[in-house]
Amino acid sequence: MSKKPIILGIESSCDETAASIVTENEEGTPEILSNIVSSQVNIHKEYGGVVPELAARSHIEKIDWIVEKAINKSGVSLNEIDAVASTAGPGLVVCLSVGLSFGKALAMSMKKPFIAVNHLEGHALSPKLNSSINYPYLFFLISGGHSQYLCVKNLGTYKRLGTTIDDALGEAFDKTAKLLGVEFPGGPQIEVLADKGDSNRYELPKPILNKGGCNLSFAGLKTAVLKIAKELKTDQEKFDLAASFQKTINEILLKKTQNAMKEFEKIVKVEKKKLVTAGGVAANKRIRKTLIDLCKKENYECIFPPINLCGDNAAMIAMVGLEKFKLKEFNNLDYPVKPRWALDESAVFLKGAGVNLK
Ligand code: KG4
Ligand code: ZN
Numbered sequence: 001m002s003k004k005p006i007i008l009g010i011e012s013s014c015d016e017t018a019a020s021i022v023t024e025n026e027e028g029t030p031e032i033l034s035n036i037v038s039s040q041v042n043i044h045k046e047y048g049g050v051v052p053e054l055a056a057r058s059h060i061e062k063i064d065w066i067v068e069k070a071i072n073k074s075g076v077s078l079n080e081i082d083a084v085a086s087t088a089g090p091g092l093v094v095c096l097s098v099g100l101s102f103g104k105a106l107a108m109s110m111k112k113p114f115i116a117v118n119h120l121e122g123h124a125l126s127p128k129l130n131s132s133i134n135y136p137y138l139f140f141l142i143s144g145g146h147s148q149y150l151c152v153k154n155l156g157t158y159k160r161l162g163t164t165i166d167d168a169l170g171e172a173f174d175k176t177a178k179l180l181g182v183e184f185p186g187g188p189q190i191e192v193l194a195d196k197g198d199s200n201r202y203e204l205p206k207p208i209l210n211k212g213g214c215n216l217s218f219a220g221l222k223t224a225v226l227k228i229a230k231e232l233k234t235d236q237e238k239f240d241l242a243a244s245f246q247k248t249i250n251e252i253l254l255k256k257t258q259n260a261m262k263e264f265e266k267i268v269k270v271e272k273k274k275l276v277t278a279g280g281v282a283a284n285k286r287i288r289k290t291l292i293d294l295c296k297k298e299n300y301e302c303i304f305p306p307i308n309l310c311g312d313n314a315a316m317i318a319m320v321g322l323e324k325f326k327l328k329e330f331n332n333l334d335y336p337v338k339p340r341w342a343l344d345e346s347a348v349f350l351k352g353a354g355v356n357l358k
Helices: 041-047 052-074 093-110 119-129 169-179 187-194 219-231 235-267 285-298 315-326
Strands: 007-011 016-024 030-039 083-089 114-118 137-142 147-154 157-163 273-278 300-303
Touching (some): 007 052, 007 093, 007 315, 030 052, 030 119, 030 315, 041 052, 052 093, 083 093, 083 119, 093 114, 114 119, 114 315, 119 137, 119 147, 119 273, 137 235, 147 235, 157 235, 169 219, 169 235, 187 235, 187 285, 219 235, 235 273, 235 285, 273 285
Parallel strands (some): 137 273, 273 300
Antiparallel strands (some): 007 016, 137 147
16 A cells, blocks of 8 residues: 655745645545644734735744644644645745745755645645546636636646636625725625625626626726715615625626636537636635536536635645646746746736727
């Protein structure tokens, strides 16, 4: 019986300091032995957003004991760990540097391989922690910094099908929440408020709904919410605006995901089509329902990570580390921080004024 790989994952790309130990069982199914996430929400709340310098300082203060806690909780000893995987990008340079340097130093001192991980690939593989998924699949990434449709052909081989040309979906949720007077990060609160509201009360725009394939745009929606929010007088109106916003988002995602499915089917011919949706916003129950219903209609298997693995965590980083370890895809200790590391590095930049969509 060969020893199963044991991987330490480290994540510090934004405002979560996280470490996790992941292995696999006899059947080759990944198994999380520990998953520690320390959020900095309380540090950034008063500023209404993440302050990079404060985030980096907090990572530095916590990284060693978060890693120690993950190792202790896993029941494995330090010398049983086979490789260290750290997020190298994308994210905030000052934050990424903390986990990347810590991971490299630990790997070097243990004389074990080091693996640099793309944070977005972590999200893409996060559902593999609780279900077996073969490549290829259609991946819908919806987080605070990114909103993209990608065809995942294999580990490390991505083709971007569509992206947001302005705000990320999580950003749209957070900004709307702020306009409704909810504390940062307000995204998750929108669905709580929306449950109490009438989603037909306000008509909101659906930018680029009928053009641009499966590219996305949310900035115009936010501007419309801003105008209405200024006039709100009662709590019920606030709930109605949250519900109308969430409904509009779902209508956009329904159409755009349908477009993405068509694009995906042009590239890969598979009998069992799969849609994997991950990233912080994939925790939203209404969005989950919309995508589940669409997948039923279009004959796709609809896959999400468990709710606790939708947001940033290190188990997903260790998961990528595990797959790369098995392929002996290791990195040198001079691997750079890559703040703008794209999954599909050949895809054109599609942001800002002047973007021409057909
Ligand atoms: O993946 P994530 O933890 O961090 C990034 O890599 O960006 O995503 C965080 C984003 C935030 O914008 C947060 O408001 C949003 O995910 N989010 C939600 C929900 N839970 C988290 N948005 C809508 N509904 C939710 N239930
Ligand atoms: Zn993330």
